[in-house]
Amino acid sequence: MSNIKIKVISRNPEDYLRATKRDIHKLPRNYDPSLHPLEAPREYVRALNAVKLERVFAKPFIGNLDGHRDGVSSLAKHPSRLAVLASGAFDGEIRIWDLAVRKCTRNFVAHEGWVRSLCYTPKGDTFTSVGDDKTIKSWKAEVESPDDEEPINTLLSMSVVTGVTHHRIKPIFATCGEHCQLWENTRNEPVKVFKWGVDSLHHVSFNQVEDNLLASCASDRSIILYDCRESGPLRKVVMELRPNALAWNPMEAFIFTVANEDYNLYTFDVRKLNHPVNIHQDHTSAVIDVDYAPTGREFVSGSYDKTVRIFETLKGHSRDVYHTKRMQRLTCVKWSLDNKYILSGLMK
Template identity: 40%
Template sequence: MVKISVLQHAPSTHLPARPGDPTPTQRNLDPLMHPFARARERTRALNAAKMERMFAKPFVAALEGHVDAVEVLKRRPDSVTNVVSASWDGDIILHDLARRTHVSKVTSAHKGKISGLCWADENRVLSCGVDRNVKMWDMRPSSQVDESMVAGPSEQKPLNVFPGKSVFNSIDHHRSDPLFATASNIVQIWDETKSAPIMNLSFPTSTETITGVKFNLSESSVLASIGSDRTFTLYDIRTGKAERRIIMQMRSNSLSWSPTAPTSILLASEDHNLYTFDIRALDTPSQIYKAHVAAVMSCDWSPTGLEFVSGGWDRTVRIWKEGQGTHPEVYHTKRMQRVLATAFSADARFVLSGSDDGNVRVWKANASEKLGVITARERAAIEYRESLKDRWKMDSQVGKVSRSRHIPKPVYKAGELKRTMLEAQRVKEERRRKHTRSGESKPKAERKKIVVAEQS
């Protein structure tokens, strides 16, 4: 009898494990058998980087309704789709991002511009403006609002009014207690049940205007403020006084606490840069973010704490990776004017910007992300291309394609001029050191130049 050897293959190694999965492929990973494998992989990585730039279409929609500059954007707590905006025309609009419609609208909420907004809870919003009033509004749809709260066919009465003595610039609500803080010529703490402030907070000898205030997300009795005198101040409402203050080279326009690192705070500065500080060591910033070519007007962290968005006077929106101080993602359109407000959506997939032209624009946080249903096969291909780009990011061509961004000509020219000025300043300092007695003029690190003085 003749014995016959038969090759047997398990069907499980050649068939997809689940319906929709890619068919398993057998590969010989021995580099000697495939001398061109590395070259092929590099070509695939380069093609993946080029495809990402080709399919980068970040703009999603423009939400209309305002007739003047949008200065404030706040996402609704416990909601992925709802965002409230306020503008210089005195209107407050609650947007539904998924349907791109208005959930509710308060017309002429304030006389003049609205400078601050915050959510008191899921349905109530606190607003403040230049009319020296803080008002509380019910932002539920008109069908759910009590008829006694509606004054006329299109007018809505506030739930409560808190009169102040000076113009309010910012407002923020305590995370758990019925307290909120306002910024005017001093920081004031208010109780929702009282019509007058329960606490006044100010730094001794301070005579500045407070432009922004934010409660810490973790230790909610701590709050931070920025002022017109180039200051950043920390307060504790348990002691009722200012704990620490730093004076910087230039004033800050916006601040935002990190949602994942309780001691980290982000400042958007007038000197075109953003700074992250650890409040345990305020003498130097932990990171400097440089790319804007004009004053940075707003900033907001992603809920993941891994990235943040900024909007500037240079009419661009930029998305930064935390800890990476250069080469952010840049968004712009022809009609978008100076960006005064920015915010991340609650799922971190979208970015919102409010600008001088009265529009709230929705952008994708990942410019080349495909919206809609993605099959398992598409997901596997996307992940493979991402791993290729990450593996070959140090290659000169792949890196160049990944970093390249088309920006408007005025922004590009302003960036060139700024680089020329910084280089001239560096050369001047170098020559001054060269012609000074040895040891008298020491070079100073860039981070050491930011903070002028620290007070406590």
């Protein structure tokens, strides 16, 4: 009979038994690297994901402003006071915030239904709001008592007004809805009405450098440019999908960026509208709002993919993405005038 070698593994059961039911089972493990050839790449992937998650989840988050009972539909920055912010909600409520202490200083119901848009005047002493009740209301920026919450002026529109923007110098402002209209606070009728045969307009914005130039986004997938001195629209650009919002570059008068439904942002030059200057990618859902930094070198975008992204103007991909675990679909984003903070409004 040939010699047979038998190896016997001997273990003390007491070393592998739990003292109590709450203890974790002790398992033997062989740490020989030859038995684990994928350990190094696996640990590299884990470390890389940990760095990405640390960058994405709540790292730059400073705080939230609680108070609205419904989702935030619009935001407005004060032109001269960094700590003042106005927000409108889907239930018609407007709140004025003191960002330094993160508290609400005023709140009142301004409209019946959705507050579509807010805009401060250049001096900052009043602000204008538009809503689903077809009214355009002007409010004092500061009131002495909470009981004095009546609008300074109320203008009635023939159709729902979806956006408002104020001229940088002149006491006129533009609204969009069924048509683009120019208004003065002293008149009950619009000064000018621009028509181009579209169903409706949902966003309008004045250029803050070439202050007679403004642009709007239409429901027929087009971007329409206007001049206050002209009697009709200037140019029209038709996109593949609907543009949701646009923002003018505060340093380059002829550059604007459009937030589009096809998950991208497009930067155009007014002097050559045949092709976009740049296409900014990375979002995974419709881009809802966009706002430029005061330097004009970067802009921020908010999307239905629950992320806020920062893009450099000359690059096609975002340099940063912000997302928190509690974040919902974004409806509006703003870049603070001191170039330090980003403000966002969310659905609930």
